[in-house]
Amino acid sequence: MSGFETYLMSRMAREDSHTLEGYKAQGGYATLERVLKDMQPSEVTEIVKASGLRGRGGAGFPTGLKWTFMPDASKDPRDRYLAINGDESEPGTCKDRVILDEDPHGLIEGVLMACYAMGCAASYIYIRGEYRHQYRRTEAAIAEARAAGLIGKNILGSGFDCEIYMHMGAGAYICGEETGMMESLEGKRGHPRPKPPFPAGFGLWGQPTTVNNVETIFNVPFIVERGAEWHRSMGTEKSPGNILVGISGNVKRPGVYEAPLGISAKTLLESPDFAGGLHDGRKLKAWFTGGSSTGMVPGSTIDTPMDHDGMQSIGAMLGTAAMIMIDDSQCVVRAMEVVARFYDHESCGQCSQCREGTQWLHQIFRRIEQGKGLPQDVDMLTAIASGMAPGKTICALSDAAAIPANQMVKHFRAELEEHIQSGGCRINHTGNFARGASAPTEVHA
Amino acid sequence: MALPEKLVDEFNALVKNYPAGKEGKRSGLIPALHRCQEELGGWVTPEIMEDLAAFFDLEPAEVYGVASFYPMFRLTPPGKHVIKVCHNISCDLVGARDVLAKAKELTGAEVHGTSPDGKFTLEVVECQGCCSTAPMIDLDNTFHENLTLDELERLIGECQ
Numbered sequence: 341m342s343g344f345e346t347y348l349m350s351r352m353a354r355e356d357s358h359t360l361e362g363y364k365a366q367g368g369y370a371t372l373e374r375v376l377k378d379m380q381p382s383e384v385t386e387i388v389k390a391s392g393l394r395g396r397g398g399a400g401f402p403t404g405l406k407w408t409f410m411p412d413a414s415k416d417p418r419d420r421y422l423a424i425n426g427d428e429s430e431p432g433t434c435k436d437r438v439i440l441d442e443d444p445h446g447l448i449e450g451v452l453m454a455c456y457a458m459g460c461a462a463s464y465i466y467i468r469g470e471y472r473h474q475y476r477r478t479e480a481a482i483a484e485a486r487a488a489g490l491i492g493k494n495i496l497g498s499g500f501d502c503e504i505y506m507h508m509g510a511g512a513y514i515c516g517e518e519t520g521m522m523e524s525l526e527g528k529r530g531h532p533r534p535k536p537p538f539p540a541g542f543g544l545w546g547q548p549t550t551v552n553n554v555e556t557i558f559n560v561p562f563i564v565e566r567g568a569e570w571h572r573s574m575g576t577e578k579s580p581g582n583i584l585v586g587i588s589g590n591v592k593r594p595g596v597y598e599a600p601l602g603i604s605a606k607t608l609l610e611s612p613d614f615a616g617g618l619h620d621g622r623k624l625k626a627w628f629t630g631g632s633s634t635g636m637v638p639g640s641t642i643d644t645p646m647d648h649d650g651m652q653s654i655g656a657m658l659g660t661a662a663m664i665m666i667d668d669s670q671c672v673v674r675a676m677e678v679v680a681r682f683y684d685h686e687s688c689g690q691c692s693q694c695r696e697g698t699q700w701l702h703q704i705f706r707r708i709e710q711g712k713g714l715p716q717d718v719d720m721l722t723a724i725a726s727g728m729a730p731g732k733t734i735c736a737l738s739d740a741a742a743i744p745a746n747q748m749v750k751h752f753r754a755e756l757e758e759h760i761q762s763g764g765c766r767i768n769h770t771g772n773f774a775r776g777a778s779a780p781t782e783v784h785a
Numbered sequence: 786m787a788l789p790e791k792l793v794d795e796f797n798a799l800v801k802n803y804p805a806g807k808e809g810k811r812s813g814l815i816p817a818l819h820r821c822q823e824e825l826g827g828w829v830t831p832e833i834m835e836d837l838a839a840f841f842d843l844e845p846a847e848v849y850g851v852a853s854f855y856p857m858f859r860l861t862p863p864g865k866h867v868i869k870v871c872h873n874i875s876c877d878l879v880g881a882r883d884v885l886a887k888a889k890e891l892t893g894a895e896v897h898g899t900s901p902d903g904k905f906t907l908e909v910v911e912c913q914g915c916c917s918t919a920p921m922i923d924l925d926n927t928f929h930e931n932l933t934l935d936e937l938e939r940l941i942g943e944c945q
C-alpha cells in the first residue's frame with residue numbers, strides 16, 4: 341500500500357504472527373522490557389496522552405485522559421482493574437477479531453503497559469461468545485506469555501505483578517456497552533448501570549476500573565515504542581494515527597484495512613488498495629459510516645475525510661469505522677428495517693423509552709417496507725426517535741437506535757413516502773447472489 | 786443429577802480467576818453455563834441450572850435469569866446440528882435472505898425450529914463479526930464465511 345506508513349497490520353503477514361516466537365521475532369515485548377526497567381507508570385500515561393490516541397470502541401474518547409480518571413493509588417488503595425472490550429457486536433464491525441486472530445501478543449503487550457501505567461494488578465479480556473477461534477488464539481497467547489514470565493508475578497524481574505484473564509460473553513450486543521459488560525463479567529444479566537458512578541470509581545466488583553476497546557490497547561505498544569510525535573505525524577490533528585477500517589456490503593473487495601484517519605472515504609471505497617469500488621455499473625446509494633448506529637447517509641457524501649470531524653461535518657459519526665456500502669440495486673427502507681429489527685432485539689428493556697421505542701420503530705419500518713405504511717408514519721418515526729434520545733436513558737443503545745431512524749427520515753424521506761404511497765417496494769429483495777454481490781474476500785490487505 | 790466431577794473440578798479452577806467471596810465467585814457463571822451446554826447435551830436443562838445455583842451459592846431463579854438473558858444459551862433441546870444464519874445488515878446486502886431460504890429448504894426446519902427428523906435446528910442470529918466476509922453461517926459452533934449456496938448445500942449434505 342502506498343502513500344502512508346502502515347504499522348497496525350504490519351506483523352500479520354507472517355504465518356506465525358499469533359505465536360510468541362513470531363511476535364518476538366518482529367521485536368515484540370522489547371518495548372515492554374524497556375518500560376518496566378526505565379519508565380515510571382506516569383510516563384507511559386503521558387506518552388499515550390500526548391499521542392492523541394482516541395478510543396476505537398465507538399465513542400472516540402481520548403485514551404490517556406481516560407486513564408487519568410483512575411483514583412490516585414496513594415489515596416485509594418483498592419484493587420483496580422483494566423477490562424478489555426472485545427464484545428465487537430456493532431453491525432458492520434469486524435476489526436478486533438483480526439487482532440485477536442493474527443496478533444494477540446500485541447494486545448497482551450498493550451494490556452501489560454496499560455496495567456503498569458494505571459497500577460492494575462489484573463486485566464479481564466471480555467470476548468464475545470461467538471468468537472471461539474479468536475478466544476482460543478488469545479488464550480493460547482496468554483499461556484505462552486505466562487510461561488515466558490511475561491504475565492504473573494515479578495514480570496521480567498521488574499517487581500511488577502499482573503494477571504490477565506479471558507472471559508467469554510454469550511451473544512448479547514448490550515454487553516459491549518461498558519457497564520453492561522461489567523455486569524456480564526460479574527455473572528449477571530447485561531443490564532447497563534446508571535452513571536454516575538463511573539467505572540473509574542466504581543467498576544468491576546465495585547473497584548476502580550478502566551474499560552478500553554481491543555484495538556485501542558493494541559495501539560499502545562506502537563505509540564510507547566515510537567513516541568507521541570511519531571503518532572501525531574499520521575492522521576489528523578484531532579484524530580491522529582492509523583485505524584482499522586472494516587468495509588462490507590456491495591463492494592468488490594470487502595475487508596479490514598489499515599488507513600490513516602482523515603483519508604477520504606471515497607479512496608477507501610474506490611482504490612484498488614482498499615475496497616476496489618462497487619460492482620460494475622452500480623452507483624452508491626447510501627452508506628453507514630461507522631457501524632449501524634451511525635445511521636445511513638446518501639452516497640453523494642462519500643468524498644469526506646474518515647475521522648471524527650469529517651464524519652461530523654456530514655451529520656454522521658466515525659463510530660467503529662465500519663463502512664457498510666449500499667448500492668443502487670438495494671432498497672434503503674429494507675436496510676433500515678433490518679437495522680431497526682436489530683435494536684428491537686437487543687434493547688435490554690430497563691428503560692421504557694428504549695424498550696418500547698425500539699419496538700415501535702421496528703414495527704413502523706416493517707410495515708412501511710411491506711407496503712402497509714400509513715401517511716402519518718414518517719412523522720411518527722421522528723416523534724418516537726425524539727423521545728428516545730439524546731441522553732434520555734441509562735445507556736446509549738437508545739441513541740444508537742434513534743440515530744439511524746432520524747437519519748433515514750432526514751435523508752431518505754422520499755423513499756419512505758414512495759413506499760407508503762405505492763404500497764410497497766419495487767426492488768426484489770432476494771437474489772442478491774445472482775446480482776454478483778458476493779465476491780471472495782481477504783481478511784486483511 | 787449432579788454436575789460431573791470433571792466440570793466441578795474445572796469450575797473450581799475457573800472461579801480462582803475472579804476475586805474471592807460470593808460476588809467474585811458468581812463471575813464464573815456465564816463461562817460455566819457455556820461449558821455445561823457444550824458438554825451436557827447442547828442445552829441448559831432445569832437440572833443444570835439447579836446444580837449451577839448450588840455451586841455458585843445462588844438461587845435457581847438467578848441462574849435462570851442469566852441463562853435466559855443471553856441468546857447463546859439454549860433452554861430447549863436442539864436438533865443434532867445447529868445452523869445459525871446471520872441476518873444483519875452486511876450479510877443481508879450480499880445474500881443472507883437467499884441463504885436462509887435455501888437452508889430452510891434443505892433442512893426442512895423453520896426459523897427457530899427443528900426439522901421433523903430432529904437433525905437440524907435453524908436459527909437467525911444478529912451480526913457475528915464476519916461482515917466483510919459475508920454472508921456467513923455458524924454450523925455447530927464453526928463459522929463458514931464468504932458462503933455460497935453451493936457451499937451451503939455441501940455443508941448440509943455432510944451432516945445428513
Ligand SMILES: Cc1cc2nc3c(=O)[nH]c(=O)nc-3n(C[C@H](O)[C@H](O)[C@H](O)COP(=O)(O)O)c2cc1C
Pocket residue numbers: 394395396397398399400401403406425426427428429430513514515516517518519551552553554556557735736737740
Ligand atoms: C450499545 C453499545 C454497544 C457498544 N458495543 C461496544 C463493543 O462491542 N465494543 C467496544 O469496544 N465498545 C462498545 N461500546 C462502547 C463502550 O461502551 C466503551 O465506550 C468502549 O469500550 C470504551 O473503549 P475505548 O475508549 O477504548 O473506545 C458500546 C457502546 C454502546 C452504547
Ligand code: SF4
Pocket residue numbers: 514531532686687688689690691692694695733734735736737738
Ligand atoms: S437504553 Fe436500552 S439498552 Fe440501555 S439500559 Fe436502557 S433499555 Fe437497556
Ligand code: FES
Pocket residue numbers: 431432433871872873874875876877911912913914915916919921
Ligand atoms: S452482518 Fe452478518 S456478520 Fe456482521
